[in-house]
Amino acid sequence: MRIDIFTLFPEMFTGVLSSSILGKASEKELVDFHVTNFRDFSESKHGTVDDTPYGGGGGMVLKPEPLFRAVEALTGEKKPRVILMCPQGVPYHQKLAEELAQEEHLVFICGHYEGYDERIREHLVTDEISIGDYVLTGGELAAMVVIDSVVRLQPGALGNQTSAVEDSFSTGLLEYPHYTRPADFRGWKVPDILLSGHHANIEIWRLKESLRRTKARRPDLLEKLELTDEMKKLLAELEQEKK
Ligand SMILES: CN(C)c1ccccc1CNc1ccc(C(N)=O)cn1
Numbered sequence: 001m002r003i004d005i006f007t008l009f010p011e012m013f014t015g016v017l018s019s020s021i022l023g024k025a026s027e028k029e030l031v032d033f034h035v036t037n038f039r040d041f042s043e044s045k046h047g048t049v050d051d052t053p054y055g056g057g058g059g060m061v062l063k064p065e066p067l068f069r070a071v072e073a074l075t076g077e078k079k080p081r082v083i084l085m086c087p088q089g090v091p092y093h094q095k096l097a098e099e100l101a102q103e104e105h106l107v108f109i110c111g112h113y114e115g116y117d118e119r120i121r122e123h124l125v126t127d128e129i130s131i132g133d134y135v136l137t138g139g140e141l142a143a144m145v146v147i148d149s150v151v152r153l154q155p156g157a158l159g160n161q162t163s164a165v166e167d168s169f170s171t172g173l174l175e176y177p178h179y180t181r182p183a184d185f186r187g188w189k190v191p192d193i194l195l196s197g198h199h200a201n202i203e204i205w206r207l208k209e210s211l212r213r214t215k216a217r218r219p220d221l222l223e224k225l226e227l228t229d230e231m232k233k234l235l236a237e238l239e240q241e242k243k
Pocket residue numbers: 085086087111112113114115116129130131132133134135136137138139142
């Protein structure tokens with residue numbers, strides 16, 4: 001997978017794309033990162049990429065021409081998905097991460113200022129994504145979030161691939177509690193079931209704890225779930241325990 005990032009602050013990406021899972025994925029050639037300063041594509045000799053808004057009002061708007069030239073310089077045979085990170089975008093979620101992870105080529109546009117000239121949205125961009133209902137100084141951190149969640153899904157990116165499949169949002173439930181050594185830390189003990197070696201019972205315990213936690217913290221996720229008979233049974237047990 002190739003990932004192109006267009007930003008005015010390429011230095012923001014250096015550490016993130018060379019560290020940890022993303023750095024290893026790049027070394028293993030699971031992903032090919034290209035970070036470009038789209039100011040390099042400005043036609044003006046001063047590298048101007050923004051201008052005052054038509055119709056007046058404060059702030060500056062990103063000009064269309066540098067970004068069109070930057071993205072059009074890319075096009076290989078296939079049209080890549082061009083993703084604009086902005087507060088007005090589609091709320092990002094794990095299913096969209098899984099969809100983007102299937103793509104051969106992703107292009108991210110990270111903007112600043114008051115926003116982008118609308119012709120960028122209408123004629124250059126294929127997807128607008130928001131990572132949440134809050135405003136950032138620029139699209140860079142939002143792009144890093146999406147890139148992180150997409151690259152970790154690339155086969156071979158994570159040590160044991162299972163952790164990508166089982167992790168909470170892909171099952172639709174929140175994660176169960178995790179423990180590691182020591183079994184007794186300051187008198188706080190690991191639940192006996194986890195030391196029992198009964199893998200079937202441990203799996204049930206984990207599902208029940210995921211259900212308990214999801215019911216308590218994210219009832220909205222539980223609403224969306226297609227409950228299996230086993231889940232219904234465990235939820236009934238949880239209800240009983242509360243009485
Ligand atoms: C400068 N702003 C407000 C702006 C305005 C328009 C587009 C992009 C930006 C860049 N900022 C962003 C980007 C994304 C998100 C998000 N929630 O994904 C939040 N803020």
